[in-house]
Amino acid sequence: MPKRTDIHKILLIGSGPIVIGQGCEFDYSGTQACKALRAEGYEVALVNSNPATVMTDPATADRTYIEPMTPESLEAIIAREHPDALLPTLGGQTALNLSMELYRRGILGHYGVEMIGANAASIDRAEDRQKFKEAMLAIGLDVPRSGSAHTLAEARAIAKNIGSWPLIIRPGFTLGGTGGGIAQDAEAFDRIAQGGLDASPTSEILIEESLLGWKEFEMEVVCDRKGNAVIVCSIENLDPMGVHTGDSITVAPIQTLTDVEYQAMRDDSFAVMRAIGIATGGSNVQWAVDPKTGRRIIIEMNPRVSRSSALASKATGFPIAKIAALLAVGFTLDELRNDVTGTTPASFEPALDYVVVKAPRFAFEKFHGADDTLGTQMKSVGEAMSIGRTFKEALQKAFRSLETGRAGFGADGKDAPFESLSDEALAEALSRPTVNRLFFVRAAFRRGWSVDNVHALTAIDPYFLRHLQELALYEDEIATHERLEAFTADPECLRQAKAMGFSDRQIAHLLHTDELAVAAARRHLGVFPSYGLVDTCAGEFAAQTPYYYGTYGSPDTTCPQGHNRPPSILIIGGGPNRIGQGIEFDTCCCQAASALRALGYRVVMANSNPETVSTDPDTSDALYFEPLTLEDLVGVYEREQCIGAIVQFGGQTPLNLAQALKAAGVRILGTSPDDIDLAEDRDQFRTLADRIGILQPPSGIAHSVEDAIAIAERIGYPVLVRPSFVLGGRGMVIVRRREDLEELARQAVEIAEGKPILIDRFLENAVELDVDSVSDGQGNTVVGAILEHVEPAGVHSGDAACVTPPISLPPPILERIRAYAQAFASALHVQGLMNLQLAVREGEIYIIEVNPRGSRTVPFVSKAIGLSLAAVAARVMVGKSLAEAGLPHERHPPCFAAKESVFPFARFPGAAIALGPEMRSTGEVMGLAPTYGLAYLKSQIAAGTCLPRPDAKRNAIFLSLCDTDKEKGVEAAKKLATMGFPLYATRGTATALWAAGLRPNAVFRIGEGHPNALDLIREGAIGWVVNTAGTGADHAGDGLRIRAEALLHGLPITTVREGFLAAVEGLAEWHGGHPNTPRTLQELHGEP
């Protein structure tokens, strides 16, 4: 009796928008679960507020809800769907917390929904610190000395009891340890403890003895209802305890435990799972080991599929989420097949004959003023994984996979900041874990420091340090040849360097030549990568799934070609998630893959991001887990004998490589790299725009700070300053005064790294638009959607809230926009996707940017119109017309769709909270509703902006409007007052409201008296802070402090007038009893 037949419909909860600590790994797990459950005949209803996901593609689940992930919204869906079961363990902490809330409120009980995969009692036991500790002590495990507190006084008593510094503070029930920290003394302790209490939804913190410097390990466990359990993967952190696992460089499998120690940890991991009462599925158990004594301590366990599970799945080939979903419906491990071998059962433990390294990707450059020290709170925004035959090779590949401009573990001409430090400064840098810690380690080894010395400073295990030392010293072995000709005369040395993972770029740097020369010499000598298989069994059985990694130092293995194999197309993925490049590009890649496979092509996928659906071997016909660099991609392209490569869907990463790939003989499908570059080239683009006859903001190109000032004087302030060829508006800023320009232009020049910086006249108070269209290269262009930004121009399009169909523009303007899209597409010979950014002011349309490629709004637009634009684009790229590709004419959305972004400000105390031209959001949500106001409000709720209800306890609204916003703001305030919200306002705003007949409570400016806004927020009176200010770099003073305080207290903050107006409109409809029944995407778009 394998699967359960008493359940038919299963509700699956996704993880919502991408945030730090919760990336696209849950899109991967949820998508796998949907596929697996549907293949077994279950009906799957899915809820996720994130439109950028693959799981919300209407083809993934039977019934797809893009709705806010709140208990209220879930209850409405459950009432509609009447699912038999809820699977809470595949949508990260968000789904787990939401499921627990539904359970606690009795909603699951009321509707007769059974939680499968994990039950409420075991989730509670794993998540509640005290219950977890008791359960662990009961089975004889060692735990850190600790206590949990609900008040600061309790916290202090526990600290006294433990009696040693430092102490670690972790808040309960938060993602990635938000609000936690390490306290070295009593003063820091009070501050961090209070922050943790505030951040925890249960006002609970755990205080524990410090295990700083201990070794950290993780075991990925999968078990079934019969008690069979396996370890899918073991992971060792290169970074010692003290750095959050998500921020650590990690290695699989474990490298520094003997079998005795490993098996004891394995036994105890099973014991933990049984003590917690996990019925079925995947979970992970984290351990700390004292390197001096071997004393082992249990840190925590996650009773669900986690980020590490995605990593473990990609590292081993064992699809944890898929198996977990099937185990939840009653299968046992021995009843399921190992997909990779196709013949052996899933009840086995993968054997690895390679080394996997995961490296975190950070975005500190986006948050000026934020502390880049790594600690117990996760700060990375993404990760890259690499596979090599040895640790050295895998580490080098991981560093070049990160796309931080590094070509590997140093030796690429970018080491000066680390090598130039004095010995004292270097020792200091080594003792504090930061983003660049391993480059400091390299610098230390370059100057001859010993492994013991570096170990004493970093607590990194000597096993890893010795390899790093060998890599650092080996550079001389290459450099000593001085010239490439001398080096290639010593082919064994070249082979050795490649086997150690040195990239062509690193070798080129060490020999003062360029990458292409090294590549050519290497080819001439016949030194090519060979490709190993991720086969789960270290070669013991023949594998069915073509999942490969490149490696040197092995004899060449030829690619199985097969007769009459369909033509192969390489899709280049997006690499590690970072701000400006995330899940939306992965979704495009996946949809393109499935469209091309349906047309009979063989799809070869290359990517380095383990969280993604694109790196699920099911997504393509052949998967290459490789760094996305010229060298690595050419290797794949040639081995697979592809007929072409697609660079349009993976975001900036593949686009930046397009020209080089083309030069290396790769055929780029769709719009040519020359046309893509033409759109980026300001001079050529200006000529093109003039020819088409569209206005452009006056602009100029600067190569120096002096140029920039001269241009600004000519075109007039305010100006928009931005480096060219960057992602997510990096370094982009609005400057209103000459005094500021000098410094800001200097920064932009630095970021641009030799490329010019662009100075545009900034169009104030214009409406900004994003247009996504598809062209077939046969003269046809169809607009996917026109998105109107809610915020005025000046907010990065990735951060702006937006809505479609547009709300403020008359049809003639929209018609002209469509005509411009057609004109640009023809002029740029677009074959595939194109994104236009436009601004409309006083009836005039200005072109800001044209990108002939997929944009991050493509998945959002696809959900709004009910058709995958990426799939259409993939079809036209292989020669189909738009009509054949499924988009003969523009489709009109059946309702309003609003997009809102979510920001990681809470992770970066000290960084300014304001929207501007530099993108800083990590993820997005979608609100779908029959009216604009409701759609916008739903997007706000989905983004976690919990606007108060009129009858809530904290229902007061604090208003501080800048002068230009007062007129419209007052009208909105009147509506709020009518709904019954108490209003507080700063003096100027209060005066304006008073004049309109309202009676707000006026408050003092900060520093002028009490009560001021900070007092009110602290007292808990305020439920929503509306504080509008000009965009750009010149915000300061009260506004900044008010926003920071509101953020600390988790209050919704609105900083733009238009957002405020839209939210008020939505609130009025919502509380005015406007019907708002959730609808599935399938219903909205008229599918059965």
Added chain:
Amino acid sequence: MNALTDTFRARWAAQRAHTAYLALADGAIFHGVAFGARKDTLGEAVFNTGMTGYQEILTDPSYAGQFVVLTTPEVGNTGCNPEDEESRALFLSGLIVREVNPPSNYRATESLENYLARHGRPGLAGVDTRAITLHLRDHGAQKAFLHVEDTPLPESEAVARARAWVGLDGQDYAARVSTPSPYTWNAEGRFRVTVYDFGVKRNILRCLAAQGCQVSVVPAQTPAAEVLAERPDGVFLSNGPADPSALPYAQENIRALLTVGIPLMGICLGHQLLGLTCGARCMRLPFGHHGCNHPVRNLLDGSVAITSQNHNYALSDLPETLELTHVNLNDGTVEGIRHRTLPAYSVQFHPEAAPGPHEAQALFRPFLFLMEHA
């Protein structure tokens, strides 16, 4: 700094020269760098897919006469220590690895490199162990010659020596690794168990002792009468190297033990010997099972255990008198049997682990039950 650089440079130069090599009887050659004892050796090449436990593997007498190719690439990381030894010596022919590392573990007392050298065993590093593994998987376990000595040796000569070697089939390796004289492992226990040492791993003795047995160990060729004269409560048939069909004396002894109805338990070679004695056949597997991740279903209760395995032969064609109790889920081969009427059972895999997972350790318990009810 200079001394350090020199050490590294010497190592890199040796890696580039890769003058040492493993030659297979079918002519395949795999080049690498010698480590451990510089002594050319003959043996059978097999691969092991376990990711931990190289010291246990090195000291497992079952590997006598074999070159063990480890598929896990980074080896030596935890060094060697006196606690993790599974026997009194190293009986394997040599160790083949991708990377050999210095130790980093609080229990390590010496490096893998020293350990091999001290025990007179050669090693080969810097080879693509996956390539060897795929070769052995596709062409079967093979006779091989490892060349690590400084004096050059033509590859053809090495291949010829591998071919000329008699191999493991039909060879009594148990006698070579068994204890030369009887000894007592522990003095106290509820049951007195005599262990036939065909190449026993110490963890079997530890497991029996932990279950409350008083354990005595006797050489492989000890006559059954001698064993029975000591009036033990049960007899244990240990694991061991090579070919079970080469041990007719062992089958004779087992037949005598079965006749008197004394409780018997066997592991690995002991399991094969029990099966052969009862009339089963024994076949050679193409490349054997060597690793820590083989799923085995217990047919008596339906449970699945991940097991530690190390064998080249397997039972087949079980007679009526034997009941199949365990089966390998990967390839369906026999993993456990019990006698339908007599108090005897055995398993092909290693419930004592070392290295490998522990969950099958419960399989020692039925032995106690049999002794209790004898």
